[in-house]
Amino acid sequence: MKLDSKIPEGPLAEKWNKHKFSVKLVNPANKRKYDIIVVGTGLAGASAAASLAELGYNVEAFTYHDSPRRAHSIAAQGGINAAKNYQNDGDSIYRLFYDTIKGGDYRAREGNVFRLAEVSVNIIDQCVAQGVPFAREYGGLLSNRSFGGAQVSRTFYARGQTGQQLLLGAYSSLSRQVATGKVKMYTRTEVMDIVLVDGQARGVVTRNLITGKIESHAAHAVLLCTGGYGNVFYLSTNALNCNASATWRAHKKGALFANPCFTQIHPTCIPVSGEYQSKLTLMSESLRNDGRVWVPKKGGDTRRAEDIPEAERDYFLERRYPAFGNLVPRDVASRNAKYVCDEGRGVGDTKLAVYLDFADAIRRDGLNVISAKYGNLFEMYEKITGEDPYKTAMRIYPAVHYTMGGLWVDYNLMTTIPGLYALGEANFSDHGANRLGASALMQGLADGYFVIPYTIGDYLAVMPWDKVSTDRPEFREAEASVHGMVNRLLTIKGEKSPNQIHKELGKIIWDYCGMSRNAEGLKDARQRVRSLQDEFWNNLKMVGTGDELNHTLEKASRVADYLELGELMIVDALNRDESCGGHFREEFQTEDGEALRDDANYAYVAAWAYKGAGKDSELHKEDLVFENVKLTQRSYK
Amino acid sequence: MKLKLRIWRQKDANSKGKLVDYDVDVNSHMSFLEMLDELNEQLVEKGEEPVAFDHDCREGICGTCNLYINGRPHGPVRTTTCQLHMRHFNEGETIVIEPFRAKSFPIVKDLIIDRSSFDRIVQAGGYISVNTGSARDANETLIPKPIADEAFNSAACIACGACVAACKNASAMLFVGAQISKFALLPQGKAERKTRAEKMVAQMDAEGFGACSNIGACSAECPKEISMANIARMNREYFGAKLTSTNL
Numbered sequence: 049m050k051l052d053s054k055i056p057e058g059p060l061a062e063k064w065n066k067h068k069f070s071v072k073l074v075n076p077a078n079k080r081k082y083d084i085i086v087v088g089t090g091l092a093g094a095s096a097a098a099s100l101a102e103l104g105y106n107v108e109a110f111t112y113h114d115s116p117r118r119a120h121s122i123a124a125q126g127g128i129n130a131a132k133n134y135q136n137d138g139d140s141i142y143r144l145f146y147d148t149i150k151g152g153d154y155r156a157r158e159g160n161v162f163r164l165a166e167v168s169v170n171i172i173d174q175c176v177a178q179g180v181p182f183a184r185e186y187g188g189l190l191s192n193r194s195f196g197g198a199q200v201s202r203t204f205y206a207r208g209q210t211g212q213q214l215l216l217g218a219y220s221s222l223s224r225q226v227a228t229g230k231v232k233m234y235t236r237t238e239v240m241d242i243v244l245v246d247g248q249a250r251g252v253v254t255r256n257l258i259t260g261k262i263e264s265h266a267a268h269a270v271l272l273c274t275g276g277y278g279n280v281f282y283l284s285t286n287a288l289n290c291n292a293s294a295t296w297r298a299h300k301k302g303a304l305f306a307n308p309c310f311t312q313i314h315p316t317c318i319p320v321s322g323e324y325q326s327k328l329t330l331m332s333e334s335l336r337n338d339g340r341v342w343v344p345k346k347g348g349d350t351r352r353a354e355d356i357p358e359a360e361r362d363y364f365l366e367r368r369y370p371a372f373g374n375l376v377p378r379d380v381a382s383r384n385a386k387y388v389c390d391e392g393r394g395v396g397d398t399k400l401a402v403y404l405d406f407a408d409a410i411r412r413d414g415l416n417v418i419s420a421k422y423g424n425l426f427e428m429y430e431k432i433t434g435e436d437p438y439k440t441a442m443r444i445y446p447a448v449h450y451t452m453g454g455l456w457v458d459y460n461l462m463t464t465i466p467g468l469y470a471l472g473e474a475n476f477s478d479h480g481a482n483r484l485g486a487s488a489l490m491q492g493l494a495d496g497y498f499v500i501p502y503t504i505g506d507y508l509a510v511m512p513w514d515k516v517s518t519d520r521p522e523f524r525e526a527e528a529s530v531h532g533m534v535n536r537l538l539t540i541k542g543e544k545s546p547n548q549i550h551k552e553l554g555k556i557i558w559d560y561c562g563m564s565r566n567a568e569g570l571k572d573a574r575q576r577v578r579s580l581q582d583e584f585w586n587n588l589k590m591v592g593t594g595d596e597l598n599h600t601l602e603k604a605s606r607v608a609d610y611l612e613l614g615e616l617m618i619v620d621a622l623n624r625d626e627s628c629g630g631h632f633r634e635e636f637q638t639e640d641g642e643a644l645r646d647d648a649n650y651a652y653v654a655a656w657a658y659k660g661a662g663k664d665s666e667l668h669k670e671d672l673v674f675e676n677v678k679l680t681q682r683s684y685k
Numbered sequence: 686m687k688l689k690l691r692i693w694r695q696k697d698a699n700s701k702g703k704l705v706d707y708d709v710d711v712n713s714h715m716s717f718l719e720m721l722d723e724l725n726e727q728l729v730e731k732g733e734e735p736v737a738f739d740h741d742c743r744e745g746i747c748g749t750c751n752l753y754i755n756g757r758p759h760g761p762v763r764t765t766t767c768q769l770h771m772r773h774f775n776e777g778e779t780i781v782i783e784p785f786r787a788k789s790f791p792i793v794k795d796l797i798i799d800r801s802s803f804d805r806i807v808q809a810g811g812y813i814s815v816n817t818g819s820a821r822d823a824n825e826t827l828i829p830k831p832i833a834d835e836a837f838n839s840a841a842c843i844a845c846g847a848c849v850a851a852c853k854n855a856s857a858m859l860f861v862g863a864q865i866s867k868f869a870l871l872p873q874g875k876a877e878r879k880t881r882a883e884k885m886v887a888q889m890d891a892e893g894f895g896a897c898s899n900i901g902a903c904s905a906e907c908p909k910e911i912s913m914a915n916i917a918r919m920n921r922e923y924f925g926a927k928l929t930s931t932n933l
C-alpha cells in the first residue's frame with residue numbers, strides 16, 4: 049500500500065490556506081443531510097462534535113463515561129501552548145513549529161506540525177470566548193509561562209487545572225448543541241466495533257453499559273476521538289478507564305496503526321507503593337526548576353534522606369549533564385532515574401524511586417517562596433504519601449504518561465479506511481517520537497475545532513446523501529461478532545481475573561518496552577506476551593452476565609485488545625533499529641549514552657497493517673520529507 | 686489493618702437493595718478505592734459479583750467517584766473519594782459504604798448512581814453561545830485578575846454531586862450556583878445572563894432537586910470548596926432575571 053499523506057504542495061506557510069481553499073465544500077443546506085458519528089467526547093471529540101453540529105451536520109456522539117465532562121482530558125494540569133507571542137519574547141508560528149519538530153526528534157510531518165502551530169492561536173481565542181478562565185495578569189491580559197524546555201513563554205494555563213477548564217469549555221459548546229438537537233448524546237455507551245459498507249466506514253456497534261444491549265448506528269462518516277493507549281502498561285498516569293479498544297478494533301478492520309512504540313514516560317510521578325497500586329499520579333514538571341534529583345552513592349543505604357551527608361549523595365543529573373542539570377528533557381531524566389535504580393541505588397521501600405529534594409531551595413529562597421510556587425503540589429504529595437515534602441525529600445519515579453503513536457491519518461485526519469477519521473491522542477500525527485509539554489491539549493482542540501470541520505467536507509461533498517440501514521448484513525455481522533466476543537469471554541472458566549492478566553502484561557511491557565529497550569529483551573517479551581494471550585483466552589475468570597452492568601466484562605474486553613496492541617508495540621520497537629525521542633534502544637547510543645538516531649534508514653513513519661490473528665503485521669513506510677528544517681542530533685551535555 | 690465493610694448492594698435500578706457485610710484485611714497506604722479494588726479481586730476469585738462503583742481519574746478531578754462513607758459524602762476528609770486514604774481509618778473499624786442518595790440521582794447498580802440530571806441542567810443554559818471560528822482576539826477582552834480568579838473558583842466544580850448528597854433537602858443549588866456564577870462573573874457571559882439563570886433554574890426544578898434552606902452542608906462537604914456565595918449570586922441572577930424577564 050502506498051501511503052499518501054496528502055500534504056498539499058507549496059511553501060510550508062501556505063499549505064493549510066491553500067488546502068482550505070481547494071477542499072470541496074458541502075452546501076450549507078445539504079449539511080443537514082449528512083450524519084456523523086463522533087466516538088469520544090474528550091477535548092478532541094467534544095470540540096469536533098460541537099463544531100460539526102454548529103455547521104449543520106447531524107452528530108451522534110458516544111462516550112463510556114456517565115457525562116462527556118469526565119473524559120480523561122479533564123485531568124491535564126500544566127497548560128496549552130499557542131504561538132500568540134503575547135509576551136513579545138520572540139515566539140512565532142515558525143518557532144512553535146520548529147520546537148515541535150525538533151522536540152519530536154524529527155519523526156513528525158512538517159506540514160501537519162506547521163498547521164498545528166498556525167491554528168494554535170485560534171484555539172485560545174475560541175476558548176476565551178467560551179468563558180474559559182485562563183490565568184490573567186493584574187492588567188487583565190492573559191498570562192503565560194514557559195513549559196517543557198521551551199525558551200519562550202507560550203503556555204496558557206488555568207491554575208493546575210487547564211485540561212479541566214478547556215474540557216468544560218468544549219463540553220459547554222457540546223451541551224448547547226445537544227439542547228438544539230443537532231447532537232444526540234449517548235453516555236455510558238461503549239463503541240465495540242466499526243462497520244464498513246463497500247469499504248467505507250458507515251457506522252458503529254455499541255454496547256449499553258447499563259443494560260448490556262448491543263446496537264448498531266449508521267452514518268456517513270465516523271470520527272474516533274478515543275484517546276491514547278498508555279494503559280497497556282497497566283500503571284500509568286491515565287484515568288483508569290482509558291483504553292485502546294476503539295482504535296484497535298478499527299485497526300483490525302483495516303486502519304493502519306502508526307509508530308505504536310512511541311510512548312512517553314514522564315519523570316516526575318509519585319512512585320509505586322505496593323502491588324495493590326491502581327494508578328500513578330503525575331507531579332508537575334515545574335518541580336524540577338527548584339528540586340534537586342539524587343540517590344545515595346552506595347546501594348542499600350537505608351538511612352533517611354536527611355541523614356545522608358552531602359558527600360555520600362549522587363546528584364546524578366547535575367553530574368552527567370552539568371549544562372542542563374535537573375532540567376534535562378523528560379526522556380533523559382526518566383532514563384537516568386531508571387539506571388540508578390537498576391544499579392540498586394533506588395530509595396524508599398520498593399527501591400524504585402529517586403529523591404527530589406527541596407532542602408537547598410528552601411534554605412536559599414525561604415519556605416514562603418517555595419510554598420507559594422509549589423504549595424498545592426506539596427499538599428497533593430502529602431495527601432497521597434502521608435509524607436511532608438517541606439521536611440523530607442520527595443520520592444519520584446517515571447511513569448507512562450502519553451502515547452505518540454496511534455492510528456495513521458493523512459493531512460485530512462482520515463485513516464486508511466475511507467470515512468474513518470482519528471483525532472486527538474488517538475491519532476499519531478503531530479508529535480513524532482516525543483511530545484512537548486502542553487502540546488496534547490493544543491493538538492486535540494486543533495483537530496476538533498479547526499481541522500476536521502474543513503477536511504470532512506472534502507469527503508462528504510462527493511458522497512451520496514442516502515443513508516445506509518442498520519438492517520444491512522454488514523451491521524448484522526458486526527453485531528453478531530460483538531455478541532460472539534462477549535459470549536466467548538463469559539464462558540472461559542479459568543482462574544485469573546482480567547485485572548491480574550492486565551497487570552502481568554503491564555509489567556512485561558514496562559520492563560522490556562518501556563524506558564529503554566534492546567532486541568534480546570524485546571524478542572523475549574514478545575514470546576511472553578504471546579503466552580499471556582493464550583492464558584487469557586483459556587484461563588480467564590469471569591463473573592456476571594452480558595445483559596447487565598458488568599465491569600469485569602468491560603475490563604476483559606479491553607484487556608483482550610491490550611494484549612494484541614502490546615505485542616505490536618514490541619514488534620515496532622524491534623523494527624526500529626535506532627533511538628529517537630521516547631524510543632531508546634540500548635544498542636543505538638552515542639559514546640555518552642545518548643539517543644542515536646539513524647536518519648538515513650529510519651526517517652519514516654512505521655504504519656502497521658493487521659493480517660489476522662496470530663499472523664505477523666505488515667509494515668508500510670511513509671517516508672518523512674524535511675524541506676524546511678535541518679536534522680540535528682539532540683545533545684544536552 | 687482489619688476492617689468490617691457494610692456495603693450497599695443492589696442488582697439494578699428496579700431491585701431492592703441491602704447492606705451486606707464483608708471482612709477485609711488491607712494495607713493502610715492504600716487509597717479507599719484500592720481497598721475496594723482488593724475486595725473486588727477477592728470476590729471475583731470466589732466467583733461472586735464485585736461491588737460496582739464509579740471512578741476514573743483517581744486524581745480528584747473528573748468527579749466520577751462518589752461514595753457515601755460513614756454518613757458523609759466522600760467520607761471523613763474533605764476530598765474526593767478517590768483521594769481518601771486508608772490511614773484515615775482505624776484498625777477494627779466498621780465502614781458503611783452507600784451510594785449518594787437523592788431522588789434526582791437514581792441508583793443504577795450497587796454504588797453507582799445516575800447523575801445525568803446535572804448534564805441536562807447544563808444543556809438548559811450552561812454555555813456562552815459562540816460558534817467555533819467566530820471569536821475575536823483573546824486579549825481584546827480584558828478581565829481583571831480578581832474576576833478571572835473568582836470565575837475560576839466557581840468553574841472548579843467537578844459535578845460530583847456531594848453537595849446534593851450532603852443536603853437534607855437534596856438541593857442542587859451549590860452546583861447550579863457554581864455553573865451560573867462562572868459565566869455571570871465574566872464579561873463574555875453577560876449577554877445571556879438572564880436567560881441562562883432562568884432556564885437553568887427551571888431545569889433544576891424540573892429534575893426534582895429540593896429547595897435550599899441555607900444550612901451550608903453542601904459547601905462544607907464540597908471537595909472543591911465551592912462557596913455559599915455562589916448560591917447567593919445565583920439567587921440575585923435569577924430574581925433579577927425574573928423581574929425584567931423577556932424570556933420564558
Ligand SMILES: Cc1cc2nc3c(=O)[nH]c(=O)nc-3n(C[C@H](O)[C@H](O)[C@H](O)COP(=O)(O)OP(=O)(O)OC[C@H]3O[C@@H](n4cnc5c(N)ncnc54)[C@H](O)[C@@H]3O)c2cc1C
Pocket residue numbers: 087088089090091092093110111112113116119120121122123124125126127128210211237238239240273274275276285286287290291293294330449450471472473474485486487488489490492
Ligand atoms: C495526568 C495527565 C496530565 C496531562 N497534562 C497535560 C498538559 O498539561 N498539557 C497537555 O497538552 N497535555 C497533557 N496531558 C495529555 C492530554 O491530557 C491528553 O493527551 C488529551 O487530553 C487527550 O484528549 P483526547 O480528546 O484525545 O482523549 P480523551 O480525553 O482521553 O477522551 C477520550 C474519549 O473517548 C471516549 N472513548 C474511548 N473509547 C471509547 C469507546 N470504545 N466507546 C465510547 N467512547 C470511548 C472516552 O469516554 C472519552 O470521552 C496530560 C495527560 C495526563 C495523563
Ligand code: SF4
Pocket residue numbers: 841842843844845846847848849859860863903906907908909910911
Ligand atoms: S459544588 Fe462541590 S460538591 Fe457540588 S458537584 Fe460541584 S464539586 Fe461536587
Ligand code: FES
Pocket residue numbers: 740741742743744745746747748749750765766767768
Ligand atoms: S475518580 Fe476522578 S475524581 Fe475521583
